[in-house]
Amino acid sequence: MTDFDLENFLPYRLYQAAERASEGFHRIYGERFGLSRTEWRVLFNIGQYGPLSASALSKRAGFHKTQISRAVVRLENKRWVERVAGHDDRRTHDLTLTGEGKRNFQELTQLANEYSASLLSDFEHGDATSLLAQLRRIEACIAE
Amino acid sequence: MTDFDLENFLPYRLYQAAERASEGFHRIYGERFGLSRTEWRVLFNIGQYGPLSASALSKRAGFHKTQISRAVVRLENKRWVERVAGHDDRRTHDLTLTGEGKRNFQELTQLANEYSASLLSDFEHGDATSLLAQLRRIEACIAE
DNA sequence: ATGTAACCGTTGCGATTGTAACTATCAAGC
């Protein structure tokens, strides 16, 4: 008989924490901006690291290329994102935010900073940074 | 111009860590046991806390009731889970593992313990427990 | 007992997902 504690099983605990945090943040931006979670993630990556191609985004963030392709279509329809055919490699498209996309991204980053602060409100600053560092260490543990 | 760092935005970092960890563990049990992630989560909750009803499971783990309903159907078809109509309240069904379900659950908990250990291999014991505690604190921050 | 409201779990539906196949483009060898 093994002793096993589901609540302290790291993948389960991470899933629960991530699910709650994503859901909580979605409640803030979801209705107001009409974005799904995946759209949000794609938008933020483009806003933060763009212009970049879909495959670069896929490598960076680990998203599936179909997920990106479809999220970009939706963001393009909202006129928040533009695709410009790469002139070095015409298979790729550089993804960038439009003016409206940038404005919304700005607003969203403010909401994000506020939400992050509220989640970590009773954390010491050092605890918060060490938590983030630990999460990165765990991610690094896992082969692609 | 706000300064915002996606990599240190907690919901994003949590999502990434959870995704990698779930995917990594899925690579271990997925093929061998033929389980999806949601099936795994339902199975483990029944194994750890069963017998319990679907709604009790939903409250405990925060899963959607349709997710549970469908996962239970699949686990029942594998003869790993049994549903017994509650005799106090005949709307509910007590979910329990069958003999075979228990055997597989045992094997899976061992794999889970090994995987958890490998993820935390270069963590001090104290760091690991504090990480789990911090995750729970964050979850507690979020209203249902 | 009877009606009303609340609850449990299932199912239909539209939306979203990943896998696999596809088109288009590029790079390398000859």
Place this chain on the structure above:
DNA sequence: GCTTGATAGTTACAATCGCAACGGTTACAT
């Protein structure tokens, strides 16, 4: 220039998801 193999991104398909509606059961007030 032409073929071969790899890569970028889209699309078809089946599976899964959450929402809403449903049938069946319970609790409670009248």
